[in-house]
Amino acid sequence: MSEAVAIYSTLSKQKEPVTPGPEGVVRIYACGPTVYGRVHIGNARPYIVFSVLKRFLERRGMRTLFVSNLTDVNDKIYVAAREQGISSSELAENCSEAYVEDTDRLGLGRPDLEPRVTESMPEIIDVIQTLVDKGLAYAAGGDVYFRVDRFARYGALSGRDLDEMVSNEPGEGKENPLDFALWKGRKPDEDTWWESPWGDGRPGWHIECSAMSVTALGRDFEIHGGGLDLAFPHHENEIAQSEGATDERMAQIWMHNEMLELSGDKMSKSVGNIALLHEVLDEWPAEVVLAYFLRAHYRSKLPFSDAHLADAAEVCERIRNGARAIDRAMGSPGEATNPQLARALVAARRDFYAALDDDFGTPGAFAALFDLIRAINQAVEGDRPTAGQLQEVRRELVEMLDVFGLAGLAKGEGAVPAEVIDLLAEREAARDARDFERADVARDQILELGFELRDTPEGPQVYPR
RNA sequence: GGCGACGUGGCGAAGCUGGCUAACGCGGCGGUCUGCAAAACCGUUAUUCGCGGGUUCGAGUCCCGCCGUCGCCUCCA
Incomplete structure (x- = not known):
């Protein structure tokens, strides 16, 4: 084995060595799904990439701590719950369970921690308070926003220039249209909310990952991952929040997986008929799905x-x-x-x-x-x-x-049914008698019982198929 | 419009800090084995890496232009 494991970082645009942090642990945080429905096949990519990365690093003799969150408070969840006529917390709970169930079927094990937004409210409010205290955030009409022009490195990850960016995101009290929400005041049609120093409401989308990652992994952890589509704005905002709050680097390596190409004739994002992970796993064994993903490099687009x-x-x-x-x-x-x-x-x-x-x-x-x-x-x-x-x-x-x-x-194959053994003997007898017609009938019958016959120097073998 | 990625054989996909005969898998074709198959093995399947220039002794790999595909651009993994 060579001496070092290197991973390409979106931030530095080059491969960087993976160096274990304090106590020799490689800490990995990968953004998990927003739970407003069953996850589709595209959502499986980051799950697989980072789960297998963990397995690889451990095989390489490193200790790892892998954290992947579930976003269970979000606009999409409110919308979807309203459509289904159930409470948003019920929908989020159902979908969280389904996510764990679906991804479990891949057989890669669970991340070490899977924190949820709803269970991380004190930490989230803490980070927001710190940002407000430091002048990096401000309250406005029940909302709290991050002042992007106070964070000099804003845009570094996604290669964007603040001056050239245009925002169309509404927000009445914003000082700068590019400022993004850390806390959103409670709206009348939202059925879940939490108390905060700025009034009842809920966290914005990005702050949760800043709060949960620092809680679970600490500052300056080794690898932050997620889909490439999250680089902007989600990860850009995470960096602004976390580094703004701690004055320390958030993560060393920003590792992004490329997207699946789901634009085939049979499905399109606009039509919304993307294959769901559990449906794919109903059709194909987990090994097939894993081989499909892993045969391509994680930074390559992959047609599905x-x-x-x-x-x-x-x-x-x-x-x-x-x-x-x-x-x-x-x-x-x-x-x-x-x-x-x-x-x-x-x-x-x-x-x-x-x-x-x-x-x-x-x-x-x-x-x-x-x-x-x-x-x-x-x-x-x-x-x-x-x-x-x-x-x-x-x-x-x-x-x-x-x-x-x-x-x-x-894995070795399981026991062969007696029926098949009998047919096997029958076929051998027929072959000895050079009655190949009868031998082929026996082979077909074996096939119908779900076994494939192969003649080898060790005699005929049967394998399940 | 801005930022970024990518275009390698029938298909998928490596290689891209420039230099042995362009990995690997699927598929096709021929052969071996087999009663026939299946599996496996052997051979074969891109004188060539979107197109056009350039740099270099030498480029799929670097530079420029063009064509094409895709992602992101405030809440999509």
Whole structure:
């Protein structure tokens, strides 16, 4: 393994080394969803990218603390709840549960903390108070706004010049149209609100992340992530709030994932028929969805379609067959170590981690994985490795797959039903009698029972499909 | 209009601190294995990286222009 993990930062526009913070922990904050409906497939990208990043850093021997929030107070939630005729808190609660449920199905584990806005009100009010005290924010007609022209670095993340920016966001009491809301006074048609020094109301969209990140991770944490679409204004505003309040850097690396291209014929944002994550997971196994996302670099736009998922399914199948080849060979291993396989294992391991070290290059890591798979297949067909070598290769393969949450692809298959065993025997008898018609009937019956038959040097094998 | 990203084979996708024969996967084609398949293996599938210039001994990789696609521009992951 090389010495350093580097990640591209949107702020510095270059790759920067990931250096663990105090107590050797890499602290990661990634903006989570606003819960006003079931999350769509695009929302899954940051969840997957940052969850897998955490898994990778830990495999690399680092300790991590990964925090991803749920925004459960927001204009969209009020609107959606009104449309559905339920209270906004009920909608937010339902959608929060659904989000956890849907993303759980990806099998990547949960972030270490998933704070919610509704549970972070004291911290939020605290940060706002600090900003008001420091003259960086002001109350106006029940609202509180951030004075953008008091924060010199405003625009640094998104490369915007304050003088050239135009705002069309309403706000009666604003000093400057570009000032953004930290606190919004209660409106008559809003059914949830909190008390504050500036009157009843609720937090603005950006302040929650400043408050929750500093509460959970402290100042100057290592990685702040989210979708690229959040860079402006959300992250720009977070920086202004957090750094304005603490006079310290908010985060070292600003890591943004590119967007999914959801503009295919079958769906469009304007039509609102974007595939929902849970629907996709009803159609495809989690491994397929993970392979689909991870085969592309996180900073690349990624087109979404059934054809792409079908492609990812083939990718998974090839990996699965590689693991099966090892297991099959274990039944009749060789006498000596296979040197080609030994070399391939070293190379795959090196290339896999080198690719990830360099700006989380998951596509390159996949390439390394496939190089290993080919070497495995070659070895199983050629000079059979020893059982010990097979075991070692299997262990390493599973370890790499596990970084991506794909270890399930190398899981041994479950027991084969007696019915299938009987048919298998029947087919063998038929083949011995050279009655291939009967043999093929048995094979078709096995297929109907959900198993695929493959003849191998070790005799016929059946695999679930 | 402003800011930014990107255009690599039939498809997806690496490479882009310039220099071995342009990774890897899917698909196609030919072969091996098989009774036939499936899986796997072997070979093949871009003299070429949107187009046009330039810099350089040398560029997909740097610079300029053009064409095209996309994201953001005050609450979209």
